[in-house]
Amino acid sequence: MGIGIETNLSLICSAFNISYKKITEEYAGMSVSEIMTKEAEAGNTLAANFDEQILKDPKKLIEFIQLNNPSNKYAILSNMNEADLDELLPFLQSDDMIMGLNFFTQDKLLELLTTLPAEQLVNVTLQMFSLEHLMALMPAKEIDKVLDKTEMKEKKSLEAECLKKLPPEILAQVIEAVTGQVAAGVGNVGLDGKVNFDKEKLYGQIDGFDKDTFQEALFCIPPAHKQMFMFEMAKEEPEILQLFSPTAFTSIIADKKQKNDIINASVVIEDEQLMQMTGQLPRELMAVVLTQIDTEDFAEVLQKNFKDVLGQLSFS
Secondary structure (H helix, E strand, O other): OOEEEOOOHHHHHHHHOOOHHHHHHHOOOOOHHHHHHHHHHOOOHHHHOHHHHHHOOHHHHHHHOOOOOHHHHHHHHOOOOHHHHHHHHHHOOHHHHHHHHHHOOHHHHHHHHOOOOHHHHHHHHHHHOOHHHHHHHOOHHHHHHHHOOHHHHOOHHHHHHHHOOOOHHHHHHHHHHHHOOOOOOEEEEOOOOOEEEOHHHHHHHHHOOOHHHHHHHHHOOOHHHHHHHHHHHHHHOHHHHHHOOHHHHHHHHHHHOOHHHHHHHHHHOOHHHHHHHHOOOOHHHHHHHHOOOOHHHHHHHHHHHOHHHHOOEEEO
16 A cells, blocks of 8 residues: 555646546556556556656655645655664754654653763753752762762862862861861851851861861761852863763752753754654654655655655555
């Protein structure tokens, strides 16, 4: 059985000298290939040259099968297998593929985000949150995982600078937690009722920590201030964000954002990844997205790679 498409039968009858009655009755349900073969056998020279006249000229093919009609595009695409549809994905524009993300559930979108390269996942996330807001939402346990990575342990000088940006009372608290003693920079209570701190002594004590003690100090930062510390780190070296696990970001997105927010943020995803995401759609939905392919591009690729599909077309 052929692939039924809507077309202008009068145009076909005129172009190939076939009567309307013959094409609608005798040839009803037959494919284009079958019709042209029958006509050629009957001496119809126009039909005998069908391949040369139509299948090798994109503009004539578009007119012949009304390829500008999305329904006709879909009829053809829906009869292709997944491998054939995958072959067509590079012809889609970014906007078309982003539109196709609407067919996924939010949970599936979040799952797909975890498959992105780290840099692109970070970029998508930062489309939805400012860096400061993102770090304020980041659980301390996720920050600790990053702090424990080898890549971070090699950044002690930057960590020390960012640690010193925390309030002195927090630094004193951290020092006391790792040494078991009152921090050297803690002074007396002033007239305002607040403890005085000698920042330089606090900084000096931190700088004097060995590698292991310094690492322990980072883990001892209170959660809210640990988020502030990581914000300062990421502000200086944005690549640090790529050390977070994908689920650290997607959990925050799932909690704070909606499906439309994710789709809108997907403008920063590169085409290669968008194609992989689109390729996860069920075949019938991928065919819907692929109807957005430029008509001339579609005609050319059909002529080059899918002549067997064109031969299956039947008229309605």
